[in-house]
Amino acid sequence: MTHTLHREGSNEDLSNDFVLNIVASTGLNVEGAGEKIRHFYRLLLKHNPVNFGIKRVGQMYQAPSEEIIENIPGRTHSHNCVLVNKDDLVQFLKEVKEADFGLSVIVTGLYDDIKVYCREAGVKPHTVNLSLGVWGKTEKLPQPKERQITTMCGHGMLSVNLVRNMVDKVKHGSVTPWEAAIEVARPCYCGIVNVPKVATLLEEMAQEA
């Protein structure tokens, strides 16, 4: 599905927000994928991920990273992570290419930037999924800043009411923006929420409230 694609925000907001996905295809390269994906994540840990998660296993902020990686099943399909620094992304892509897993790797971000970073890493765009935005009863949508947070989980597991609840708690000092961001990210089992960005947004929203 288009889980990681439709994050909202300005180009400036999205220019340092990269979601990576490693995917095995059923019947085509799924055999032995688990060990390759464990290797992928061990490489990732050197490049300052701000989130990663394995469905039905755990997320970076809920369990020790090595424990999550160890528990990736042998036959597995699709897993994600988030980087927020262009240099980390390029270096990680170089190492993933070198490791030659033979699994599909997808990078989500601003296309014009991703093309440049792919060149620097020595890889090439093969197929692209481009967002055309949201149509229909858009008047039902929450405010843009709230959507910047809720759209980080394409499965829609982040409730706007949880965002508002955490803004209120930050405003009244009962939690820090970082603690609130981790709580907001908890329902996203895939681990694709950009937690530092959420903390920044919650702090801004608390100041504006």
Add this chain to the structure above:
Amino acid sequence: MKIDHEICIGCEECIAYCTMGVISIQDGLAHIDHDECVECGVCLKLKVCPLEAIYQDELRFPRIIRSSFSNPEMPHARTKRHGRGTEEMKTNDVTNRFKEGEIGLCIEVGRPGIGTRLRDVEKISMALAQAGILLEEDNPIYDHVEDLLTGKLKEEVLGEKVLSAIVEVKEKPEIIALALDGLKELSSTLETVITLSVICKVREDESIPDYDKLNKLGYTTNGHAKVNIGLGRISDKGEGIA
């Protein structure tokens, strides 16, 4: 999902976590609006109730559809896959499912965060069928189609509410542009929102001729993209594609 009122103390802890905002306090206790609940499972999975008053009641057809579309950890009955769509472009370097000269169109109904009845999904599948565009067989919506040629869904599922459902099709750029024209008009009649994206093959020189054709017809991306970087290959013995 239900709340055991023998246990609930009305502490309100669960309310903020509901993806559809359908938990409220009535007579001092938390209630879930059963008709509006999409069975996403967040309240139960995250153990947001300090007394564990939230429990999963037995889900039978057609209500179980809510769970398989809304809860990423619940598989669909036929495909046994999780999620709302297919592998689409994520594995295109392995499957070659999308070739140059074709555009994949993904219409995610109910996203972001509004939810949808399958009645609105049917409006879209019927509009596409009328334009001669058939639904993707691997997509979970396919299992609920009554008539592929008209795009009509089974009557008994139309009232079911899900967090979102994706209608996926593949066609020539000119036909996708016509479909988008129709969807633009149709979208104003929906009770929800639709989030759209197109899938195109990228040439060695980084150009995307199929997207360029769509762009000339007035459809433009907002710049956010998911990019398959071509590192996958077939490796399983005895299986694969031609």
